[in-house]
Amino acid sequence: xxxxxxxxxxxxxxxxxxxxxxxxxxxxxxxxxxxxxxxxxxxxxxxxxxxxxxxxxxxxxxxxxxxxxxxxxxxxxxxxxxxxxxxxxxxxxxxxxxxxxxxxxxxxxxxxxxxxxxxxxxxxxxxxxxxxxxxxxxxxxxxxxxxxxxxxxxxxxxxxxxxxxxxxxxxxxxxxxxxxxxxxxxxxxxxxxxxxxxxxxxxxxxxxxxxxxxxxxxxxxxxxxxxxxxxxxxxxxxxxxxxxxxxxxxxxxxxxxxxxxxxxxxxxxxxxxxxxxxxxxxxxxxxxxxxxxxxxx
Amino acid sequence: xxxxxxxxxxxxxxxxxxxxxxxxxxxxxxxxxxxxxxxxxxxxxxxxxxxxxxxxxxxxxxxxxxxxxxxxxxxxxxxxxxxxxxxxxxxxxxxxxxxxxxxxxxxxxxxxxxxxxxxxxxxxxxxxxxxxxxxxxxxxxxxxxxxxxxxxxxxxxxxxxxxxxxxxxxxxxxxxxxxxxxxxxxxxxxxxxxxxx
Numbered sequence: 488x489x490x491x492x493x494x495x496x497x498x499x500x501x502x503x504x505x506x507x508x509x510x511x512x513x514x515x516x517x518x519x520x521x522x523x524x525x526x527x528x529x530x531x532x533x534x535x536x537x538x539x540x541x542x543x544x545x546x547x548x549x550x551x552x553x554x555x556x557x558x559x560x561x562x563x564x565x566x567x568x569x570x571x572x573x574x575x576x577x578x579x580x581x582x583x584x585x586x587x588x589x590x591x592x593x594x595x596x597x598x599x600x601x602x603x604x605x606x607x608x609x610x611x612x613x614x615x616x617x618x619x620x621x622x623x624x625x626x627x628x629x630x631x632x633x634x635x636x637x638x639x640x641x642x643x644x645x646x647x648x649x650x651x652x653x654x655x656x657x658x659x660x661x662x663x664x665x666x667x668x669x670x671x672x673x674x675x676x677x678x679x680x681x682x683x684x685x686x687x688x689x690x691x692x693x694x695x696x697x698x699x700x701x702x703x704x705x706x707x708x709x710x711x712x713x714x715x716x717x718x719x720x721x722x723x724x725x726x727x728x729x730x731x732x733x734x735x736x737x738x739x740x741x742x743x744x745x746x747x748x749x750x751x752x753x754x755x756x757x758x759x760x761x762x763x764x765x766x767x768x769x770x771x772x773x774x775x776x777x778x779x780x781x782x783x784x
Numbered sequence: 785x786x787x788x789x790x791x792x793x794x795x796x797x798x799x800x801x802x803x804x805x806x807x808x809x810x811x812x813x814x815x816x817x818x819x820x821x822x823x824x825x826x827x828x829x830x831x832x833x834x835x836x837x838x839x840x841x842x843x844x845x846x847x848x849x850x851x852x853x854x855x856x857x858x859x860x861x862x863x864x865x866x867x868x869x870x871x872x873x874x875x876x877x878x879x880x881x882x883x884x885x886x887x888x889x890x891x892x893x894x895x896x897x898x899x900x901x902x903x904x905x906x907x908x909x910x911x912x913x914x915x916x917x918x919x920x921x922x923x924x925x926x927x928x929x930x931x932x933x934x935x936x937x938x939x940x941x942x943x944x945x946x947x948x949x950x951x952x953x954x955x956x957x958x959x960x961x962x963x964x965x966x967x968x969x970x971x972x973x974x975x976x977x978x979x980x981x
Contacts, residue, residue: 498916498959499899503896506831507832508831509797528838530831567919589896
């Protein structure tokens with residue numbers, strides 16, 4: 488029996504994501520937004536200086552937010568606070584760990600700092616969430632230490648089409664594995680560019696070995712419920728709430744639709760009189776080189 | 785077969801459902817008051833207590849669950865669930881069930897980097913239980929009818945029982961150790977199914 492108290496283990500890192508399941512994590516840029524999100528029933532907030540829609544519109548290099556701003560948000564709410572570091576920027580991650588953030592998103596929404604290597608997430612006590620477009624990408628991130636995965640979608644668009652594409656792709660890849668014979672897993676691992684141990688684990692479990700949320704384009708209660716029905720464990724909403732006409736009401740509605748994601752009569756009820764959704768940007772209209780989802784390797 | 789419900793508004797309800805099935809129960813998810821009918825026990829899972837409290841209020845679940853608790857119905861709360869059961873929940877901004885005579889402090893250990901694992905002796909179990917604490921609460925005090933069933937080496941209370949109500953600040957559903965789920969199922973076996981609402 489160990490009476491020692493151990494912190495930063497895989498179980499507690501992956502475990503916090505398990506506690507977030509069935510919930511909505513909302514992007515917030517200030518204390519006022521954070522309080523609205525908590526009041527609406529968000530299970531966590533993502534503190535950042537600009538929501539993805541503004542990052543996209545304003546261009547330039549997007550970096551980790553000011554630690555002071557993140558700490559103000561952390562002081563204002565009692566739910567977990569996440570923050571974003573650039574892909575591969577391990578010192579931004581060290582800074583976020585030092586200020587006691589609850590979860591780090593190594594995010595393609597920020598401008599990547601390394602075009603070959605992601606952060607070695609095993610080296611941290613704080614857990615990480617990372618984006619993916621398919622099973623191989625998810626398993627590469629998990630092998631680097633990600634304790635939670637989100638499908639990428641296309642952030643800042645309000646267009647759910649890429650979120651659907653990525654979620655269906657991951658689910659399709661998992662179903663393919665479940666139909667594969669054990670002696671085929673080596674070649675599949677090679678194709679997926681993922682460790683065979685994790686590939687075997689996914690076949691056994693019939694799902695990722697960590698929690699998987701959806702992200703990138705969710706703007707309505709029906710979007711959130713559809714992503715849950717497609718297999719998401721929970722929902723990230725970025726620009727979709729605070730770029731809409733009535734953020735308070737929309738935030739509450741998306742929380743309810745995520746809980747009651749199979750109950751169309753409740754989704755109908757919460758979708759009434761919400762005001763305008765974010766005007767958005769059709770993902771199809773974005774030039775290839777401006778897509779955020781293709782960042783990360 | 786024993787039928788146990790898991791409150792499925794938010795949190796790790798699927799992990800509890802898996803553990804309950806392994807412990808021999810039939811499981812159903814509870815999101816609305818009508819889902820309580822026919823159950824012999826209820827687990828309130830880990831999750832965010834602010835989210836769970838809001839959704840319990842909005843969907844009219846507080847009152848029927850309180851009524852069941854007062855009639856001796858078995859209910860077990862883990863982490864956020866323990867916060868929902870406590871008479872006094874420090875740091876929770878909404879009314880909760882308030883059916884267990886204890887005071888609980890939310891998020892008593894700090895940020896996620898302070899989340900931890902430890903082996904703990906638990907009352908009623910022969911060998912220690914591997915306890916996982918995630919942004920966990922502590923039970924600061926208990927009333928005369930509440931039995932303390934586990935405490936940290938420094939004395940802080942992390943599990944308690946009052947009749948058929950159980951509270952743990954940690955997460956047995958994350959460990960693969962079935963013993964506390966088996967204990968809960970054995971308590972629920974003696975319970976007549978809840979009536980239709």
